[in-house]
Amino acid sequence: METLKFIFKFFVVVFLCAMAAVSTGGILLIPAMIIIIGYLIHYLVTPSKAEKAQKPGGTRTTPPPSASLARKVCRHCGAQNALDGVYCEACGYKLP
Numbered sequence: 570m571e572t573l574k575f576i577f578k579f580f581v582v583v584f585l586c587a588m589a590a591v592s593t594g595g596i597l598l599i600p601a602m603i604i605i606i607g608y609l610i611h612y613l614v615t616p617s618k619a620e621k622a623q624k625p626g627g628t629r630t631t632p633p634p635s636a637s638l639a640r641k642v643c644r645h646c647g648a649q650n651a652l653d654g655v656y657c658e659a660c661g662y663k664l665p
């Protein structure tokens with residue numbers, strides 16, 4: 570579906586550029602070509618919305634929320650321990 574949307578948008582852009590070029594007697598033909606090529610490059614370089622959704626924040630160094638969820642919190646001292654840990658790393662209290 571993404572490709573169909575692109576083809577539709579592309580033809581709209583081409584049509585508008587062609588109309589602009591014809592109405593000005595060919596003066597805008599070169600700028601119109603640049604716009605079309607620029608649009609193509611923009612489409613090819615820009616990642617799709619689905620790819621963006623998978624990487625929120627991009628270059629952020631904070632760990633994803635799933636990392637903190639996959640940890641056991643000690644009921645005795647509140648320290649975070651590995652999910653497969655049996656005893657608290659901080660106080661030695663037996664983890665649930």
Ligand SMILES: [Zn+2]
Binds near residue numbers: 643644647648659662
């Ligand atoms: Zn503890």
